[in-house]
Amino acid sequence: MLDEPTSGLDPLAANEFAALIERLRKEGMAVLMVTHDLFLAKQCGTKIGIMAQGRLASVFGADDVDHLGLERAYLDLFARAAA
Numbered sequence: 001m002l003d004e005p006t007s008g009l010d011p012l013a014a015n016e017f018a019a020l021i022e023r024l025r026k027e028g029m030a031v032l033m034v035t036h037d038l039f040l041a042k043q044c045g046t047k048i049g050i051m052a053q054g055r056l057a058s059v060f061g062a063d064d065v066d067h068l069g070l071e072r073a074y075l076d077l078f079a080r081a082a083a
Helices: 011-026 038-044 067-082
Strands: 047-052 055-061
Touching (some): 011 038, 038 067, 047 067, 055 067
Antiparallel strands (some): 047 055
16 A cells, blocks of 8 residues: 655666566555646546545556546546535
8 A cells, every 4th residue: 555655766767666567466466545746646546435534435456547638537537526
């Protein structure tokens, strides 16, 4: 279980972290990661969930959504919440 694991890392270190997570995933390890970094979520995840007001509001398969679609879903969800 990881909470914002790349916060404060430079791009090289973040890339190395993503490679480590990928290797662990291929070895069959489950990793639960909380992050605001949508690109990292897409890069490392198999399933991506978006939380809103303490609840799971959306779930995507990482292979079923591109970076732009994921960002739009996130922004749309919070635009609706603010309205």
